[in-house]
Amino acid sequence: MWMPCRTAGACVEAVRCCPQAGFRQRWPRRLSSSGSPWRLLFFGSDHFAVESLKLLTSNRSSSGGIVESLEVVTLSDDVPVKRFAQQNHLPVHRWPPNIVDGQFDVGVVVSFGRLLHERLINRFPHGILNVHPSLLPRWRGPAPIFHTIMQGDTVTGVSIIQIRPHRFDVGPILNQQLHQVPDNCTADELGAALSTKGAHLLVDTFMTLSEKIAHKREQSQTGATFAPKINTSMGWIVWEEQTCDQIDRLYRAIGSRIHLRTSWMGRTIKLLDFVGKCHISLLDQRRKAAPGSVSFLKETNTLAVC
Template identity: 75%
Template sequence: MWTTGIMGAFQKVFSHFQRGFMQTMRRTGSDGMQPRPYSLKSSSGPPWRLLFFGSDHFAVESLKLLTASRSCSERIVESLEVVTLSGDVPVKMFAQENHLPIHSWPPKIVKGQFDVGVVVSFGCLIHESLIKKFPYGILNVHPSLLPRWRGPAPIFHTILHGDTVTGVTIIQIHPNRFDVGPILNQELHLIPDNCTADELGEALAAKGAYLLIDTLKSLSERLVQKLEQSNAGARYAPKINTSLSWIVWEEQTCDQIDCLYRALSSRIPLRTTWMGKTIKLLDFVGKCHISLSDELRKPVPGSVTYQKESNILAVCCKDGWVGFKAVLLKKRLTATDFYNGYLHQTLQRKMPYQTAEVLFVSRKEGTASHQKRENSVW
């Protein structure tokens, strides 16, 4: 009985010690060292301890301005660290060049380590548990006038759909869905004529960076006055892919093809088919005024003619003709080369003008499902 009593008491003491030891280990880490203490800000304004999430060139513009703001007279940012994706992405390269601390994704941080997060063109959905570690939440710089063009490719869809006005929106991110959080700041941007997606991206990246700094200057007030987004006017901007680049000559107008070229061509060339083969259309010159030698002959969409005076291939679409100075068929060919090597030989066969061999043929595969998704509302 005595032995049993002593052993029982010892087990109770050991169990109590073990629980205390394990709690200490959980608090301090496996090496027994106390973690760095972090405290909440004593004030509700800048300078901010900021963690930046980004990847591409669009994001670098905001990161540049945040980096510079650490040493400006207003001191918007006290400390700046970066979360980025693997590989030599532009944000990572900028952070390395400017000696900014870099975290891999997902970051291992503790509550109170940072005041606010900023996400610019990052592409990963941030979990609610991470958002809660930032007392002032996480902001997002989005290149559209939300709720229009929510999604990963707003700049491309802005140009693709012929918008004349766009802008930049600063929102507080939502934990479960992209681009639906409350609006803290917003600024309009008029789109110049013939603007490409690349040109618009550069302009909005710069405008977004300055709008972000403006938001951080009065963040506490803006959080109080934030505006919840409405679904009225919401449009989704899915990622671009090659299915968008196929021209449907029967359905697309000259203006629509022009928008398509300005939206995609720096990344994906426009496509059609010629005698069953894919042909890429290069060096778009816009709408053409064509005079056919046979005035009685009515061209059909996809009809191709060579304009010797201007050295272009003119193609008939829904409401007129559009021109290209070069194509890619096995190799790059000028309009003259394509005419001499392919088109002229076909025309010499004296087939009816509407036969498939003298047409660029539309390929509609995948366009219906893409259009359905594009028109969806988030």
């Protein structure tokens, strides 16, 4: 069931579907055979990235932690990663960073949204790791969680890869973990679960990073799919072309960010809520409803779509 708002004079109550701080200069140090504890430079922006930064921060301060030092690069002043870094007294640097060889051991990229130049990648002796919320090579690109829900995937996961220049999400895999997608899960719920799982998988990778790098595996081209950014055009509903299940998945994927819309009686209306499948009786029992047909039930102020 959809709860639309008024748009261009439309008024329908419901729809039902029937069946810069500068860098601190350090002298390069000799790496131990294991490399740990690590000197890290973290690139991130959103709430998904904060979970990884939070766990790395706790490992920096704990006894025997895997992190010797931790500094942060952000693209904007008003992002969750920068706020967390400032609250926890982590050095914050503007993009692009001006670093020198030997300053850091490893880079970490989580939800950063920028390609890193090869010159920058090469300044990290152990490369730059990326936490990606899918089982690569499935759902490469900026919006894997949304597409996981939209396509009805029942299994997803998190991948830790080494990044490569020029293209997103194509680097060798160091670590992966599966995650069962719960029934009726929204993109927000799945994102929260994968951000936590990804943070722990990242720390697990750092525990034996040299070994993980030695046994890294290239991504297969078989099964590779792309997850482009979501946009408002994805929210347009064509009743004759989409099933109720497809609309349900679309709403759970993008509904918290983009209002789904449709055309009714020549007007565009926004669809604000979805209840799901239901069974209703048409006013005219002699008329058989065709798939995609729309009926207005005056008694309940409901737009029924079959």
